[in-house]
Amino acid sequence: MSSASESATTAKKVARLLLADPLKEKESWEDELIQHNLAQPMLIRVGPNETQVPGTISIARSSLLHELHVSSAMFNGHNLELMLMESNPLQPGQQTADSISDFEESILVPIIDIPTSSTGRYTSVTTPVHTAIVVTNGIMGAASVAPLVTTSTEGVIKAAVDLPDYKPTQSAELPFTPIDAEAANTGLDLIREDIAKAIDFEHLWFQSNLPQLSDWLKANTAATADGSTKLPVRALISSILKNAVAAVQAEELQNLGASSASLQATPSAAKLQRQLDEWAQNAHKELQEQLDLAFESRRWRKLGWWKLFWRVDDVGHLTTDILNQRFLTAAERNAIFLAGRMAEAGAPLNPALIPTAASNANTAEAMEPTTSATTTTALATVRHPPRAAADWPLNIPASRAYLQTSTIPALQSLAQKLVVQTLSTSALTSALGALVYLGTLTTSVHEAGAVAALGVVWSLRRLQTRWESARRFWEGEVREEGRKAVRGVEGVMGDAIRGGGGGGGSVGAAAQRTTSEDEAQRRRAKALIQKAQDALEKL
Known part of the structure; x- marks a missing residue:
């Protein structure tokens, strides 16, 4: 996910470098990815190329989003889908708790405009994701993503800042991952020109710091040895249940305050x-x-x-x-x-x-x-x-x-x-x-x-x-x-x-209409949430 329009090129480069196979010639999907305009989101499906068995029928599936199928030796077995799109960055000086929360929500639950058929109009659709990588450029980009490290989504959102001239030490603790996309791109071109330059490729690849992003993606998408639910999915379900509990508690407090305050709360x-x-x-x-x-x-x-x-x-x-x-x-x-x-x-x-x-x-x-x-x-x-x-x-x-x-x-x-x-x-x-x-x-x-x-x-x-x-x-x-x-x-x-x-009389009557039906609904909601939490522990 690009954090600004000027970072769109870097975001596409990072996606290409993470998925490209250095031992193959340049593939057609790489040019298609680089040339795509991120004003319209792109869906990248990662998996092995499917060969059609002779005698079978293939049904064409149309998509309202621009889709790209990529075969990656590193991620083919991870059932990975990437949504590549732009997002408005946090502006320095406006990084309040509410703005940071809204920014996180826009990243983890992005809203995309889907064109409707034959009318030319667009319909807004929410597309929740399990994890997100925010890609940005330069010092200003680093300042815009720095507050994300203090939030509860640290393990779900990864910030990457393209800083070609910055070489961090091993002990440096940064709220983001500094990368050098151009160095990795140069290394990929070298090994594709001559396999004998593999040492140079490896040096530039690790110098670019992109292996950190690759390892983070693999750790969050790889299947677990015991068949349990993947960590991002567990985190998403846990977050939904926590929000549901908070909503029920907020409604209870609101009803309690309304019944006790009566006219003063109106x-x-x-x-x-x-x-x-x-x-x-x-x-x-x-x-x-x-x-x-x-x-x-x-x-x-x-x-x-x-x-x-x-x-x-x-x-x-x-x-x-x-x-x-x-x-x-x-x-x-x-x-x-x-x-x-x-x-x-x-x-x-x-x-x-x-x-x-x-x-x-x-x-x-x-x-x-x-x-x-x-x-x-x-x-x-x-x-x-x-x-x-x-x-x-x-x-x-x-x-x-x-x-x-x-x-x-x-x-x-x-x-x-x-x-x-x-x-x-x-x-x-x-x-x-x-x-x-x-x-x-x-x-x-x-x-x-x-x-x-x-x-x-x-x-x-x-x-x-x-x-x-x-x-x-x-x-x-x-x-x-x-x-x-x-x-x-x-x-x-x-x-x-x-x-x-x-309207004192009407308000008093309305305050007294906290019926047993509402309380029963809240009790049923609590029971369902507890049941879901117990099931999550067993996954």
């Missing part, structure tokens, strides 16, 4: 109002920052006017992806959480306060767009879909649905219309120039070409003006819909807080 109306104000501030900030990123992104630039000829069919799904990924996603989750806190405090949302129809039926007219009358008409179809009853405000998802179902189809239709008009106008003026040239004896080729060029330039200029105006108008409409959604959520929740107050 958020007051003033506290809820402060949380609502903080939510609104963060939501407006998120709206501005995320939409700025979205409209400056490469995906939005793909819809430039001169790219519209081959991107016209992509307008719909590119703009939909922008809304799904950048339109108040965090604010929506936080609003649901805050609505739950309000219901707990006895101030649930009043369904009558949640609007059930469109509140922005005249969005386009209020925004005073700079587009032409035709564009305004095409983009101003404004109707929200009806909203179902819910325990949290639906303003944000309803605004997103409105933009997806009303404005995006209009934008798609306008793009197709402009492309057809541009092509037809250019074709007609070109045909007119040809007729003028063929129909008159005094017209030169340059004059006829000027007629055709005039039509092409005019149609392209018209396409540029109208499409860029439509894009600016859609950007403004998305921002305005976001602001209206935030104000709507703030108004609904504010009315509920002012109308529900602290």
Whole structure:
């Protein structure tokens, strides 16, 4: 696992050097590995090459990840699979306990984006691993991985820092493994050129310190002599059970505190109002920052006017992806959480306060767009879909649905219309120039070409003006819909807080509903955890 984009090359080199066979010529998978872009994770399956028996049927298996099958003399019998990917490093000065914990979780439970079939969208999938090697470069890289040695994952996460000019002594105790990937690479090239240079290869190999990584991998993946569970698997199961025990204990303490504190443990109306104000501030900030990123992104630039000829069919799904990924996603989750806190405090949302129809039926007219009358008409179809009853405000998802179902189809239709008009106008003026040239004896080729060029330039200029105006108008409409959604959520929740107050009676009744069913569930969970721990001891 690479700890930064500049370390991606080193990470790929380390993976190649650990798996390559020095007694063989350079294999095709080595070039494929080095040339792969780690922005998309790669799965490396290590095992002997399988030969198909004549007369049998081989079923092709497609994978949504880039897979590479490698036969390694050192690791073939270890059932090893490597996930090669990038990870954001810890920044010096920001290495708090929470940030270190989040970094460890991102390494041991990485989240990768899997492309869905035929739609061009991505689905986030968690891919837990048993152990991880973090590869980074230089002094700054060493500073970013140094805090990992103080955590409980010391035996699960291995840090390797490429420091070519540093030669540690045998007694040096470092929180990471210093390596020299270039020295190992030079040694591998030497022995492949001439087997007589095996001594030089061995010297450079041990000088690079890569044997430490190789031994660590083998120790964690080799089968045990007595057939017991491998250490990384035991550590993973033990960690899961410890987290389960901690979660049960935390829930017990929370219920105990709620029953003893009664009203004092309940958020007051003033506290809820402060949380609502903080939510609104963060939501407006998120709206501005995320939409700025979205409209400056490469995906939005793909819809430039001169790219519209081959991107016209992509307008719909590119703009939909922008809304799904950048339109108040965090604010929506936080609003649901805050609505739950309000219901707990006895101030649930009043369904009558949640609007059930469109509140922005005249969005386009209020925004005073700079587009032409035709564009305004095409983009101003404004109707929200009806909203179902819910325990949290639906303003944000309803605004997103409105933009997806009303404005995006209009934008798609306008793009197709402009492309057809541009092509037809250019074709007609070109045909007119040809007729003028063929129909008159005094017209030169340059004059006829000027007629055709005039039509092409005019149609392209018209396409540029109208499409860029439509894009600016859609950007403004998305921002305005976001602001209206935030104000709507703030108004609904504010009315509920002012109308529900602290809800002492409701809260008291809720505090008394710690039923025997909840206690029975916790007892069953404890029994299952204890049973799993006993089974782990026998593995």
